[in-house]
Amino acid sequence: MNTDDIERYDPLTIEPPIAARWRDERAYSLTPRPSADRGEGDETYYALTMFPYPSGDLHMGHAEIFSIHDALVRHLRMTGKRVLNPIGWDAFGLPAENAARNRGADPRGWTYANIDEQAATIARLGYSFDWDTVLRTCDPEYYRWTQWLFLELLDAGLAYRREALVNHCSSCGTVLANEQVIDGVCDRCGTVVERRPLTQWFFRITDYADELLDDLDTIDWADRVKNAQRAWIGRSEGAEVTFRTADAAGKAEDIVVYTTRPDTLYGATYFVFAPEHPLVAARMGDDPDYQAYREAVGRRSEIERLSSFDSDAGGGRAKRGFRLDFDIVNPVTDEAIPAYAADYVLMDYGTGAIMAVPAHDQRDFDFARQEDLEVRVVVQPQDGEPLDGATMAEAYAGDGTTVNSGVYDGLDWRETKERITADLEAKGLARATVNFRLRDWLISRQRSWGAPIPIVHCPSCGEVPVPAEDLPVELPDDLDFQVQGSPLALHPTWQHDVVCPACGSEDARRDTDTMDTFVDSSWYFLRYLAPQDDTRAWPVDAANVWLPVDQYTGGVEHATLHLLYSRFVVKAMRDRGHLAADEPFQALLNQGQVILGGAAMSKSKDNLVVPGEVYETYGADTLRGTLLFASAPEDDIDWADVSPAGMNKWLARLWRLSLEHLAREAAGTAEDHDADGVRKATARAVVGVSEDMAARKYNTAIAKLMTLTNAVLDATRDGSGGPAVREALTTLVTMLAPICPFVTEELWARFGQDGSVHDQPWPRADTDLLVEHEVVVVVQVDGKVRGRVRVPSGADQDTVVAAAHADESVAGHLDGRDVARVVLVPDRLVNLVLGG
């Protein structure tokens, strides 16, 4: 056959009309919409991918995750699942404000233009999202319910306002978000950022700390993500111990510390307060040296915290201390020990004060050496050189026996820990407690492209929630982004254009902060159930059926923020009766990154590969196939190692084989010369690809489809090919459909098949074809391969051993010696172990 007569594979011509049709016809919209009715029993499936942030067009990372997600979704549909597959945009955030400030753009217009661009690319690439679910978090119809969520949490006592240290830039006259502070300076003007106390809104996520930790065991997430959350939550068990200032009777004050090692109390040779501790401020506030110290620490701490360290431990960081003019009494030794303020003690962990045990804590040890304080060993390791506080080079935090601790000497340190805690508890001086590293979630942002916090401040009523029926509290559309400070707070009328909902006072004003954008994204998966519902945030009955999300896909960079916040919100809403699930996302798949030459791609490095370069040259199918073939979904893809040209070549080959076959049929010459071989190859591919698709190993699924292609190529090389080849090709096209939806749709039509290939049931293999009557069994002698024998499948040990003995090369290695033991792996291998 003359290949010149065959129409070339031309994806740039065949793909766009199909893409447009799918989008215009809403080909992948779920009907009926989600409701309490599961429809067909357990066949419903909620597939979710992290919604994009619209800061320009899609990048390669989006293309990767969407290609993985779409293969998963299309495959599930073909296996009979009813799949909810929504899309939306995480549309509030700082880049829109920056565009407004730097280029005079309108944040709303800028955002919507980017969304349109991304939506067009998504459609062009054939991702089968349900376009009837689209939501944007910056729409008033959406953030109305974000504000409702805030009021729910407020009503539940899970939202509260308190003073907190925040980043403040004196030059810009505004508070900054953590992301706006780069290496301790304002990213706008370069001024060193100060930490200032300001009153801010928090969500009480710490109320759920234990449950957030424990329920990690119930969800199917990668260990690294779970571990990141465990570390972030940071549960520790210890005791609160009461110390006392060394003052005359009557004047002494109690001061409580938290420690995980109450067994080392006898080794506490000094005492440290956080610099801003209220007891210190009360006693030292007038001391000019102390004031200077505090100022220096406050100014520098942020820079220190954000700078990197090449030290061998956290203790390598310089510690700035200040000797206070009073002492503290150690409750077990009754000694007066010196008190310090030092910046290595944090005000917002534990009680903001510690007992320092330099012999057994590296940070305390470093500080003690620096200040020349006593290092007293109270735990001796079981073996090795005994520790000497005067000469030891580092703290010892390992196991050991208690020493220098009165009646507790000689006990294992764990035993000492329990006994000391119990003894002090009996005297009212201690209490066993659990502590968490997790802090409450600060959600106030001094920004203007976000959901306004629905609170009115009234001079007589205080903080008054905006009544639910008055939501949304809408952003004004005439913000001036050129002002120094928060445009919303500096808007001439917005905050005053309100009366107190409680008393009607005209002096009331709106809260001018907006919510952290992570609040927007902490519940969007619930809104997808009914994005147009203007009577409630989500339908409770549908939520009870569809939550948790069956499969969530997205980047691992959200391990401790978005994923933790969403879990908190679901648990809180559950406790308010708005849904039944304990967790938002039952299974999580984290895709790898797309990198280039071993380094992350970025605009600043000018090493960006964008999806357009690929799909405008080779088409969307090649882009999708390339990304899925490059590696397993979880692994990184180095673009330097992949070959879109190779993927394109394979698709072109499949195209050519298909059209050649159709030409044979048209010419009436379609006959198989090896029908059995082709059918067997087809059945083998169906079995293998089905397994791989179910396990989401798209790279090996594609390899097996290539193998089948090669088998068809071999079978048709002589120009023959009949029904078996047609079956092989249509089956191949069906199985490739989730990965390369366009070329498969086109070929499906060319093969004269009805409907869309994407509506076909997933192929089943004729496994009878795969039953072998004879198998080749590998023969090992003492574990080394010495030959192969052909035996009937299912042959028993005697038969196989007899066949092995009959094999010349095997017999040579047996050398007449006795076989002491036979290990048989049926139909695969036999190992003859010779006697001593």
Added chain:
RNA sequence: GCUCCGGUAACCCAACUGGCAGAGGUGGGGGUCUCAAACACCCUUCAGUGCGGGUUCGAAUCCCGCCCGGAGCACCA
């Protein structure tokens, strides 16, 4: 320092629950086609699995100790 992931052919990547190390691709070499080239097609090339121990009839796979690379967390008492 702690946690997680990875290390197999020139390169990327496979190998079910321990059972013949190779499915697939890239690249290299040779060839067919062509006036020539590109494309396409055909043939071919290439590792004993990072290192050292151990368990086992048998280890890329399991265990222990290292080395290298990547990611995350780190003054949390």
